Amino acid sequence: MDRYVDAAPGVRLWTEAHGPADAPPLLLIMGAQAPALGWPDEFVGLLARRHRVIRYDHRDTGRSTWGYDERPYPVTALAEDAVAVLDAWGVDRAHVVGMSLGGMLAQLLLADHPERLRTATLIGTGSLSSAAFRRPDGTSVPAEQLPGPDRALLEFWSRPVPDDIDPAAELDRRVEHWRLLGGDVLPFDADDARDRERRIIAQTGRYRAGSAHARADVSGMDRTGALARNDVPVLVVSAPADPVYPPPHPEHLVQTIRGARLIEVPGMGHALPRTVHAPLAEAILEHSDDWS
Template sequence: MMPVNGIQVCLETFGERADPPLLLLAGEASSMDWWDDEFCRRLAAGGRFVIRYDHRDTGRSTAFPAGAAYSGVDLMNDALGVLDALGVPAAHLVGLSLGGALAQRIAVGQPHRVLSLTLIATSAGLGPDATPVLAGVTALAARAGPGAEVRVRAATDGVDWSDRRAAVAGLIAEIRARGGPFTPDEPQLRRLAERVYDRSADLGAARENHRRAGYGPPVRDRLPAIEAPTLILHGTLDQHFPAEHPRELARVIPGSRLVWLEGVGHEVPPRAVWHQVLTEILG
């Protein structure tokens, strides 16, 4: 536990402090549990000092009641605060979905803190209502996988997030609705969902608060100023952010490289593509 940005944040590190630091930024309302232990160990074995942490309102970090007034900018400052708490001046940033949006915001606002960017399953800037903000592509918001989101809503509609059995089943259904053929099987998903639930103070409040927080003011128009080496990893089956989104990211971030993850949905990279993902990140 570390004091960060006026709250307490739970974090964990892997590897040697002398190695280049790498910060993992999880998705919306997601604790660090979503970054698999073995995935983190393999990154560390590749010569990185790996840092993962619980966003506020997730895991063991400070929890807030439903309706708490904090913003996506606060979430970004928490990430920077984790680096400060560890005495890390700059790090390789690896962000998934919301985490990718936070990494973009850091890269344009405090570029001296960024050694490189890896953006996974994310978009070229998100507004406070999570609507894509993509200049010149007005139809994208309407095309951002409505069918997939309907399935996700159906999977979690009416879930009592305070009830362990219901919450675990809801998390499993949500992962499956957004996943693909490589999404882990139910026993593995159940272990993850149980761990997430058991480490969380209030899943329902966390989900509501993160949705209300949004992603902060859009930064899409500032992305061309990014100078950090940037890797974009995106699943071919991601219906939450379909193909237009990573392509736009690759277009607006100078020198960035887009790598497709075949058969992957809007999800933490499953074990089947770890070799590809780890090779790309460490490269």
């Protein structure tokens, strides 16, 4: 079942739900410039066995409104969009799973709208806290000095996308991006990545990738105090091969979010290949079952 949601003046979001209508609701929040289909159908199906799973296209992705150039917005507005999605589906409180930028938006919800969350699961993201990371030996690392993205990814992101890029070349570029994001431990399934991106392009109706989320204002996102006072059950997923937020970012999240606990999905990078669907879904379901 799908529907459009009016999230803000001039902003409509495409959303869809899977699973029993009377099951505990679970909201999936994808990363920057990633639409709802960034959550693989097989993974959504595993969660939908016990949840009403809602996923949606951020603004400037998929079938949602593309309007950043006319109406710029801050990243914090994307968190308010998530609240609008819950409202539209009649959900008072949901389990929330956020990946990458989606994990940051989930932290904004923890801080600003804790009454709307049953639990939160954070995957492949960094903490919205300026608190230093405490090493096991007792020394500290300032938050801003934690490791950044892998050099190969930074080089990829620095390459300008030609104005005249054709659909085939754009598809190749996206597959290469997923190869880098997946890390260097689990085998990379290029055919699966290509098939998913073909579906995303077909659903979006355009093949050129957007850049709105990279240009959006990121100020006002520090939630150090609120996260330290958190009362919502939080699960942090450690992806040891993540080239975007490598360890100790997951450990830093656990330190800065009160009551958070950590689990590891071996070999996982900054992507959702089939090999991680079962263990990741199992971890999310166990976490949500404890608090449903």
